[in-house]
Amino acid sequence: MKEVIRSQARGSLPAAWSRLELRAELQRIRRSLGSGLPGGGEMTEWYLWDGNSQRGPMNRTELYHRIQYHPTPSVVRVWRDGFADWKTVEEVFDAAGKSSLEPATFERAHEASTKTELPHEALKKTKYQNFVAQNWRGEYPLWVSYWVFGFLSNAFAVVVIALVGAYSEAKAGYGPIGILLFYIFLWSFIASLTIWQLVGIWRSAQRRITERSSMGKRAPWAGLAKLMVCLGYLQLFGLVIRSAIPQIAEATSIAFMDDPKIPSYSIRVMSNGSEAEIAGGIKFGLSSDFEKILNASRGVRTVHLNSIGGRIGEGEKLSSLIKSRGLDTYVDTNCLSACTLAFVAGRQRILKRGAQLGFHRGSFAGEDQVDDRTSGIERSIYKAAGISNAFIDQALATKNTNIWKPSEAELVSAGVITSISEGDEFALAGFGVKSRADWDKGLQDVAVYGAIKEKYPKTYDEILDIFSKGTEQGVPQGELTGQVRAKVNGLVKKSLPYADDKALVDFGRLIVDQYRAVQLQDPAACYSFASGASDTAALPFIPKALKDREIELDAIIIKSARKRDAAAKTDPLWEKIRANLGQKGFTTSDWHLMTAKSVTSTDYARYCRMVIAVYQEITNLPPNEAATVIREMFS
Numbered sequence: 001m002k003e004v005i006r007s008q009a010r011g012s013l014p015a016a017w018s019r020l021e022l023r024a025e026l027q028r029i030r031r032s033l034g035s036g037l038p039g040g041g042e043m044t045e046w047y048l049w050d051g052n053s054q055r056g057p058m059n060r061t062e063l064y065h066r067i068q069y070h071p072t073p074s075v076v077r078v079w080r081d082g083f084a085d086w087k088t089v090e091e092v093f094d095a096a097g098k099s100s101l102e103p104a105t106f107e108r109a110h111e112a113s114t115k116t117e118l119p120h121e122a123l124k125k126t127k128y129q130n131f132v133a134q135n136w137r138g139e140y141p142l143w144v145s146y147w148v149f150g151f152l153s154n155a156f157a158v159v160v161i162a163l164v165g166a167y168s169e170a171k172a173g174y175g176p177i178g179i180l181l182f183y184i185f186l187w188s189f190i191a192s193l194t195i196w197q198l199v200g201i202w203r204s205a206q207r208r209i210t211e212r213s214s215m216g217k218r219a220p221w222a223g224l225a226k227l228m229v230c231l232g233y234l235q236l237f238g239l240v241i242r243s244a245i246p247q248i249a250e251a252t253s254i255a256f257m258d259d260p261k262i263p264s265y266s267i268r269v270m271s272n273g274s275e276a277e278i279a280g281g282i283k284f285g286l287s288s289d290f291e292k293i294l295n296a297s298r299g300v301r302t303v304h305l306n307s308i309g310g311r312i313g314e315g316e317k318l319s320s321l322i323k324s325r326g327l328d329t330y331v332d333t334n335c336l337s338a339c340t341l342a343f344v345a346g347r348q349r350i351l352k353r354g355a356q357l358g359f360h361r362g363s364f365a366g367e368d369q370v371d372d373r374t375s376g377i378e379r380s381i382y383k384a385a386g387i388s389n390a391f392i393d394q395a396l397a398t399k400n401t402n403i404w405k406p407s408e409a410e411l412v413s414a415g416v417i418t419s420i421s422e423g424d425e426f427a428l429a430g431f432g433v434k435s436r437a438d439w440d441k442g443l444q445d446v447a448v449y450g451a452i453k454e455k456y457p458k459t460y461d462e463i464l465d466i467f468s469k470g471t472e473q474g475v476p477q478g479e480l481t482g483q484v485r486a487k488v489n490g491l492v493k494k495s496l497p498y499a500d501d502k503a504l505v506d507f508g509r510l511i512v513d514q515y516r517a518v519q520l521q522d523p524a525a526c527y528s529f530a531s532g533a534s535d536t537a538a539l540p541f542i543p544k545a546l547k548d549r550e551i552e553l554d555a556i557i558i559k560s561a562r563k564r565d566a567a568a569k570t571d572p573l574w575e576k577i578r579a580n581l582g583q584k585g586f587t588t589s590d591w592h593l594m595t596a597k598s599v600t601s602t603d604y605a606r607y608c609r610m611v612i613a614v615y616q617e618i619t620n621l622p623p624n625e626a627a628t629v630i631r632e633m634f635s
């Protein structure tokens with residue numbers, strides 16, 4: 001009989017198989033079972049065709065359970081003694097009077113034992129038969145719920161999130177409200193989809209366990225699937241605590257609390273409208289405000305960037321704005337993190353000597369955003385700027401908690417900057433608009449200004465005015481420092497005849513080193529510097545170390561100045577100097593060149609060489625003699 005039933009495509013019996021033969025087969029099975037009354041006294045008179053094979057004989061309770069947990073009850077066929085043919089579930093358990101089985105009796109017996117609805121009633125009450133509802137009810141086989149829906153739903157989630165992200169960016173960009181709505185959608189969608197997956201797997205596994213149990217068999221894979229569901233819930237809970245809550249909280253603070261983690265920013269126009277400065281944090285609204293200023297100040301050609309960084313999305317918008325306007329970018333202090341996205345958009349990218357650029361990958365809500373080397377905002381902006389791939393890889397391999405500050409040589413080699421400047425051609429910026437009191441506090445930390453304030457308070461006030469008013473007006477740094485340098489140099493020359501001997505000798509040696517540094521690069525600038533005409537052209541050629549040394553020495557000269565006894569005669573000392581220079585090949589003509597009213601450009605190098613040699617011979621004298629000569633020179 002089993003072989004005959006297995007051969008049926010639709011679950012019906014062959015015509016040759018008569019009712020009498022079915023009854024005879026049933027009686028034979030009953031006799032083989034002995035009493036035919038299993039444990040509860042129910043008759044084992046039911047047979048079930050599940051679409052693949054025959055099951056039975058079984059009692060009504062077992063029949064109910066098999067139908068209830070079958071993935072597709074519509075294919076099930078039921079038979080018992082008294083039926084002319086196999087019947088569907090609906091035909092067997094329909095309203096009383098339509099079935100020879102007296103379903104009302106079945107319903108009362110079943111309700112008394114299980115207190116649940118009959119399978120055909122559950123089918124009638126099932127409103128939704130789409131795959132979402134069916135999986136939620138666990139009606140699919142376990143392997144379908146676990147593997148098929150698991151894989152497909154995950155792939156669907158990736159596509160949906162990518163599309164929503166792209167749509168949000170296209171519609172509203174990286175706006176605060178858009179970001180908040182995106183993260184709310186993201187985590188609501190992930191949580192809902194995950195719960196749908198887990199519930200479907202759990203119910204399908206439970207259905208499998210019940211089926212196997214009714215046959216006296218175990219279902220180890222279903223049990224393992226339920227364990228994985230428990231682990232899935234734990235993973236979802238951890239993800240919500242670790243990522244969802246912090247991200248939504250941070251997006252909320254961005255949207256409604258002015259992003260308190262990022263410092264405020266300031267924008268100002270300088271240098272008669274040719275330069276603008278952005279200082280502070282890169283936070284939402286900066287690009288929009290800067291665009292308004294550019295629209296009102298059409299002459300801006302250079303933007304100063306002095307920022308610790310901020311939001312990558314706003315950095316991208318600022319980068320796009322700078323690039324579209326063809327602006328040059330300049331950094332005279334620090335430009336870190338998201339600030340570098342704006343910096344590399346410059347037509348010319350200029351770094352003040354000693355300033356720093358800092359790189360690392362982004363983060364959000366404390367979560368480090370690992371670079372995948374294929375996409376990402378930072379990588380695309382850096383590549384568009386022509387920066388080398390090796391540099392980009394290292395920059396984005398740096399954790400967000402660290403920062404990589406490449407050397408000037410590395411920045412030039414990688415194409416990050418186009419030039420290095422002393423900054424004299426740009427307005428003094430990087431500090432915001434500082435008040436006079438701020439300048440007063442800052443200058444006193446520099447030894448020479450502290451000495452000037454102590455001994456020459458009026459001159460110190462004049463220097464304060466130069467810095468505070470010049471910064472507010474955006475006067476080029478070279479012009480400001482030139483004005484201040486002139487006042488400081490005036491005080492130094494005034495103090496030299498009264499300074500200590502050691503300070504005077506050190507001053508002579510400093511002059512030798514500075515003149516040499518300039519002469520090697522520009523003889524004309526050296527002549528202008530050494531002759532006392534102007535040191536403006538020479539300043540870019542003087543190394544920072546020599547400038548710092550000058551500032552320290554100027555403070556010592558001013559502080560040590562006091563009344564001195566009349567200077568000793570220096571004629572014998574000058575004779576000694578002339579004799580030493582004569583032995584080294586210098587002639588009377590060279591001496592006359594130093595006192596000439598005008599020097600031709602062809603003699604600039606010779607003039608500098610002579611001045612350097614003279615100061616070298618002076619400082620080679622014993623300290624007291626060298627100091628006497630220098631003191632006389634500036635008396």
